[in-house]
Amino acid sequence: MQASHPGHLPQLTWLRGIAALFVLFSHINRANETSYTGEQLQDYWLLNWLDLGSFGVVLFFTLSGCTLYLSSYRQGFPDIRIGYVFYVKRFFRIWPAFAVSLLVYIIVGHLLHETLLPYHGGWLATQFTNPYSFTDILNYMLLVFNFTGPSELFNNAYWSLPVEFQYYLTLPLLIILLQRYGPVALFAMVVLGHVLYKADISSIDSPLVFRLFFTFCFGIFAGYLYANTRIRLAAWFTLPLILLLTAFTYLFSAGVFNHIPMPSEWILYGLSAVGVVILSVITTIRLPKKIDDFLTFYGDISYSLYLFHNLIIAIVVVFFIQNNLLISQYKLLYLTISTTIFSTFVAWFSYKYIELPMMHYGKHLSRKYIKSIDEKISN
Numbered sequence: 001m002q003a004s005h006p007g008h009l010p011q012l013t014w015l016r017g018i019a020a021l022f023v024l025f026s027h028i029n030r031a032n033e034t035s036y037t038g039e040q041l042q043d044y045w046l047l048n049w050l051d052l053g054s055f056g057v058v059l060f061f062t063l064s065g066c067t068l069y070l071s072s073y074r075q076g077f078p079d080i081r082i083g084y085v086f087y088v089k090r091f092f093r094i095w096p097a098f099a100v101s102l103l104v105y106i107i108v109g110h111l112l113h114e115t116l117l118p119y120h121g122g123w124l125a126t127q128f129t130n131p132y133s134f135t136d137i138l139n140y141m142l143l144v145f146n147f148t149g150p151s152e153l154f155n156n157a158y159w160s161l162p163v164e165f166q167y168y169l170t171l172p173l174l175i176i177l178l179q180r181y182g183p184v185a186l187f188a189m190v191v192l193g194h195v196l197y198k199a200d201i202s203s204i205d206s207p208l209v210f211r212l213f214f215t216f217c218f219g220i221f222a223g224y225l226y227a228n229t230r231i232r233l234a235a236w237f238t239l240p241l242i243l244l245l246t247a248f249t250y251l252f253s254a255g256v257f258n259h260i261p262m263p264s265e266w267i268l269y270g271l272s273a274v275g276v277v278i279l280s281v282i283t284t285i286r287l288p289k290k291i292d293d294f295l296t297f298y299g300d301i302s303y304s305l306y307l308f309h310n311l312i313i314a315i316v317v318v319f320f321i322q323n324n325l326l327i328s329q330y331k332l333l334y335l336t337i338s339t340t341i342f343s344t345f346v347a348w349f350s351y352k353y354i355e356l357p358m359m360h361y362g363k364h365l366s367r368k369y370i371k372s373i374d375e376k377i378s379n
Contacts (some may be wrong), residue, residue: 003279011280012067016288017298019056023157026053028339031313032332034122036321044258048254054166054265055249057160058215059273060306064164065219066226066277068171073227085366091170092362094142094303097354098161101307102140107153108311115318127156128314149205151255163209167216174220186221190214207259211266219275226281228251238283245275304350309343316342 029051109128119125132153139145143162152161179186193213201207225231249272250258262268316338
């Protein structure tokens, strides 16, 4: 039985915010793993538990599939019938903020280069000290550098952007196949992605676009499950399962299960993300208002937070180096608090003054195009 058109699911926004914070805290941990002035390395158990950056990225992929399916479903799939509309909206949703961030990374990277150069080879410094050419900048601007290489220039978190954008290119086909053949078509596409990954195409720099394709497909399936069934579970049942699944993912990443045969890292992260999203969409979840507002805010700014947080980490570390703040026993606490505050502000600014205007412009172009099509039909 088909359910009525689904409305906005706040839990998807919350999960985007949580995923972005996972990536932020994970990268703070990575930056902390280098001793910049001979200071003693530190760690805190809470930051370690939040060190789930790779899981956060595949959670983004899964959420994208689910969100885009539900968005198209609510509108009766107009974006799929008129491919121009879908691609214009996606382009203005993703590319302008990315292009601005890339320009900022190039400019500020020159300013940080000399200070970070002695630490080249460390996780943080390498992305700001590796040499690059104009061709590399062009490949990054075109979001094809996962095929052309080199990786980890400017901002090593960029690696997921071409992967996700390439998944967007497949969405119309995936939904057409889903409408015609049902969920079995998505499973068939998952198999195809796995075959392409196993083919080990030597001409591409990274095969992750094929390896993680199942997360996007099963994200679409999660949206399909919500929109076309009446399966709804109680929060008291699903929330503990989500927490257990997340805890299991952390313990796996920490090496607790190394003695047990397990799927590869990316496969397990992907399966966990799919499980979390499916459980979330079939659950009616209501959070206290303050927690709701907090997660909604971070969900809204999650893309810009993802784009800019590595730059803020680098700026804070350079400031600490130049002011001898890294010798403090509270170094990691200072690094975490200052990075989180400034990353949040920059992400909010980018969301308000870059993302939102560009999204509105993309919608304007889409409405203008649809209007012209309607006028041609009426004439």
